[in-house]
Amino acid sequence: MTAILRSSKFKTDPNGNGGQRRSAQIQELVIQAGLEACDINLYSTNRIDRYVGGLIFLAKHKFNAYPSHRVISLCGKQSKIYYDNLNQHKGSKLLLWEDTENYIAPYVAKDFDFNILALPHNLESLVPDQRDPFTYQPLPDSFANEAKQLAKANAVFCIAREEQWLLKLYGIDADYLPYYPPQPILSNLLELRQLRQDTAPHRFLILGTAINPPTRIGMIEQIQWLSEISQGVNFTIDIIGYGTETLKDYCCDPRFTLHGTVDSGKLNHLLLNAKAVLAHQKAGVGALTRIPEMLIAGVPVIANANACRSAFSYPGVYCYDSRDELVAQMSRTLDTPSILERPADAETRFINCLKKLTLTSNVTHSLV
Structure with missing residues (x-):
């Protein structure tokens, strides 16, 4: 196989x-x-080397950064790591850039004549209360800088239609690769879907990672909305x-059962009854x-407009914008959604883009 480099803060864990x-x-x-x-090999660097390397990087690339010891050292550390990894790489000169909040990567990649395929998991500058990691600027300047860095990539594939649309407004010809679960998931x-045919689901399920601030804030508001719904509503x-x-302090209503962190067996049991x-x-x-x-597992999804972005047209998604609409959706008959189709055309475009950028890179070496 031909080797390419991947830069990401996430491991490729289908169970994560x-x-x-x-x-x-x-x-x-x-x-x-x-x-x-x-994967890019990460390692620690000497404190003085980080700072000196950061000054050199900033001067060479005229990189806009807040003039603090911390930011300058961060630039030096990351540029050194990328310099060493790209210099030692013997495969095709293609960088899969997933951690797109790391703005150092495209500068060093271009120094080594690498092609760059950007895959932002989200537009980081649009996260609530987020500031630019290098300038500390808030919106709208932080987004303008993020778009500037993404424009350095040879190709960009977004996970959300809304983010693709927004980047196109900034002159970036972004493509769209929606999430579809890898084979182990x-x-x-599909096994859960089959098992649900022999059940009579009657409970609703809220699941999410509450340590993620946007998720936590959304879960709290939803619990509060549901708590305010009349006790006469049966759920x-x-x-x-x-x-x-x-979230224990928010779940005083007896209609809520807070399970906390659960293993896969417990999760599957709750999904069977959802x-x-x-x-x-x-x-x-x-x-x-x-x-x-959830749709592939045969579980309908009731979501507010913010949550179901890029999924409005999916069969089995029921959208609401108010408490009354939430109650109406929860009270209706919810049929088993059809199996969500693979985004085959998008996958083909992505694979073809990978092959094209690999072929046009300067050096190709097959791993033995």
């Missing part, structure tokens, strides 16, 4: 969180393209996910990986 599952999806497509993605979801809700133990999964976000970026997964 949403970011790790997205990385696993990408890895699966890389293998289908006949390539092998080798897909097999489990029971299970709440699960990493860190959800911290009438629908409830998803709610006050603000969010990227796209929720759990929505296509």
